[in-house]
Amino acid sequence: MSENFYGSTGPAYYVSRVINCDLLKPEVKTMRTGKYTIRSLTCKQCGVDMGWKYIHSDNFKEKYKEGNYVIELGFLEQAEG
Known part of the structure; x- marks a missing residue:
């Protein structure tokens, strides 16, 4: 796990696996470090x-990122609140 990643809401975790999550349809996004095909991730229980x-x-x-996940801390805080 790495804490040196940032998402649209700020700090994020970079991890190699997740549990209890659903992946949405692939989409192409341009981010700070380039253009990627990604799949958005949602909580399987609360959405x-x-x-x-x-x-x-x-x-x-940036190929090392392929197959890995970014979990945004701002989204986790919203889920708790």
């Missing part, structure tokens, strides 16, 4: 947005 899974990166230097 709250949690973050995303990296499916594909066009940038060779």
Whole structure:
């Protein structure tokens, strides 16, 4: 787990696996570090947005992200509140 990642709401966790989450349809997004195909991630129990899974990166230097997840702390705080 890495805490050096940021999402749209601020700090985020970068993790290699998640549980109790659903993946939405793939979509292409342009982010700070490039263009990616991602799948948004929602909580299986409550449906709250949690973050995303990296499916594909066009940038060779960002390929290490493929198959991993970003969980946004701001989304977790919204789910708790």
